[in-house]
Each structure stands twice: as C-alpha cells, then as structure tokens.
Amino acid sequence: MIIKASSRGSYRNLANHLTNTRDNDHVTLHEMRGLAGSSLHAGLAEIDAVSRGTRCQKPFFSVSFNPPMGQQVTHAQFDEAFAKLERKLGLVDQPRAVIYHEKEGRRHCHVVWSRIDSQEMKAIDMSHFKLKCTDISRELYQEHGWQMPKGLINKQIVTPSSSAALSGLTLSGRALIPKRSNHSFRMHGKALIINRALATP
Numbered sequence: 004m005i006i007k008a009s010s011r012g013s014y015r016n017l018a019n020h021l022t023n024t025r026d027n028d029h030v031t032l033h034e035m036r037g038l039a040g041s042s043l044h045a046g047l048a049e050i051d052a053v054s055r056g057t058r059c060q061k062p063f064f065s066v067s068f069n070p071p072m073g074q075q076v077t078h079a080q081f082d083e084a085f086a087k088l089e090r091k092l093g094l095v096d097q098p099r100a101v102i103y104h105e106k107e108g109r110r111h112c113h114v115v116w117s118r119i120d121s122q123e124m125k126a127i128d129m130s131h132f133k134l135k136c137t138d139i140s141r142e143l144y145q146e147h148g149w150q151m152p153k154g155l156i157n158k159q160i161v162t163p164s165s166s167a168a169l170s171g172l173t174l175s176g177r178a179l180i181p182k183r184s185n186h187s188f189r190m191h192g193k194a195l196i197i198n199r200a201l202a203t204p
Contacts, residue, residue, distance in 0.1 A: 004076065004084060004143055005069040005152070006136040010061040010118065010129055014047035017063055021102050021113050029105040033078075037098030037117075046100050050117040057119060059126035064094065064116040066136070071149045072109075081112050084143055089116075091135045093127055 011017050022043055024030050038046040047063065054062035068084055070076040081101075089095045098117040103110055118126045137155065144151040 004071065004140060004149075006066060006084075006088065006140045007069075008064065008066040008132055008136050011063040011065045011115075012061045014051040014063065015044070017065060017115065018044040018047050021065075021115070027104040027106050029103075031103040031105075032100070033103050033112075034099070034101035036100075037096070038100065043100055043102065046098075047115065050098060050119065053117070053121055054119050054126075056124050057126060059119060062118050062126065064092075064118050064129060064132075066114050066116070068112045068114070070109075070111065071144075074147075074149060076110070080147070084139070085114055087139050087142065088136065091139055092129065092132060094118075097127070 022030055022032075032043055035041070035043075035046050038049050040046040040049050050062055066088065068081060085099075085101070089097070094116045097120075100115045102113045102115075104113065118129065120127055141151070141155045143149075144155060
C-alpha cells in the first residue's frame with residue numbers, strides 16, 4: 004500500500020481534517036493507544052500538552068495508508084503495516100490514534116503517532132522518514148503479491164566505487180583523458196623549451 008507521512012503541528016487542524024465527513028462517507032476512530040481521551044480531539048490535545056515541555060513544534064507524525072485499487076485490506080493487515088512502520092521509525096509503544104476513512108466502498112487509514120518521548124522529554128528524530136516509508140510500502144506490495152507501482156520499483160543501484168569507475172568512461176566504454184587547463188599546457192610548453200635549450204650544444 005502507498006504510505007505517505009509528515010510531521011505536523013496544530014492538533015485542532017489535524018483533528019478537524021481527520022474527522023471530516025464532508026469528503027468521506029464514513030469516518031471511524033478505531034483505536035486510541037496510550038491516550039486518556041475518548042475523542043480524537045482530546046487525544047491529540049493530550050499529545051500537544053506533553054509536547055509543551057519540549058522545544059518540538061511538530062509533535063504529531065501523521066501517516067496515511069492507502070491500499071491498491073480493488074484490494075480489500077483487513078484490519079489485521081493494516082495492523083501489520085502499522086507495526087512494520089513503527090519498528091522502522093522507532094515509534095514502538097508511542098501513543099497513537101488510528102482513524103479509518105471510507106468513500107465509495109474504498110477504505111484507507113490514517114495513523115497519528117506522538118513524536119514525544121515522555122521519558123526523555125524530547126522529540127523522536129524522524130530523519131529519512133520518506134525513504135523508510137517507501138521501504139515499508141515496497142515490502143508490503145511484495146509480501147501481499149500486489150502489483151507494484153512503477154515509482155516503487157527499485158532502480159539500478161550504483162555504488163560509489165562503481166560510479167567512480169564509470170566517471171572515467173565515455174558511453175562507448177573508452178577511457179577519458181583528463182582535461183588540462185591552459186595554465187598546465189603553458190607550463191608544460193615552457194618545460195619543453197627549457198629542456199631543448201639545455202640539450203642544445
């Protein structure tokens with residue numbers, strides 16, 4: 004399934020967006036983990052309150068999980084995807100809210116994790132999260148046998164050593180002669196003149 008993510012602030016805007024019934028036929032708050040509130044607004048407000056003890060301006064990590072067209076993904080399969088991403092990003096056991104949206108028979112899911120480590124009172128680093136989401140998305144397509152979008156198909160990997168070797172070749176495979184600057188040619192010419200002068204009897 005396609006996984007898209009972003010770090011967010013403003014719990015009210017995020018909660019309003021995720022509970023919007025204007026663009027969805029059904030909105031279901033499926034899970035509230037590690038949160039005392041019974042509504043999405045209350046749960047996200049709780050995360051926001053904890054974040055005020057840190058310098059983090061975007062304490063929410065909001066992720067959408069969109070299954071392939073024509074595929075009916077079960078709750079267990081969604082849960083598996085959540086667990087894989089949590090492990091990849093270091094969000095295991097972090098407070099989270101799970102919201103399902105359904106429109107015209109298609110269901111997708113949103114998960115909002117708290118980025119705040121309440122023990123250390125600091126935000127969990129989310130560096131390279133887009134690449135990590137892509138890795139998990141690709142893994143899910145392979146595991147379930149879904150037809151993978153072209154954008155997820157691995158491109159040929161070029162290692163630093165191979166790219167360095169290729170940098171000295173033309174398209175035909177011939178080695179390139181390093182270019183010399185005008186200065187180096189002038190110096191080379193002067194050296195030839197001096198050598199010839201010394202060699203003259």
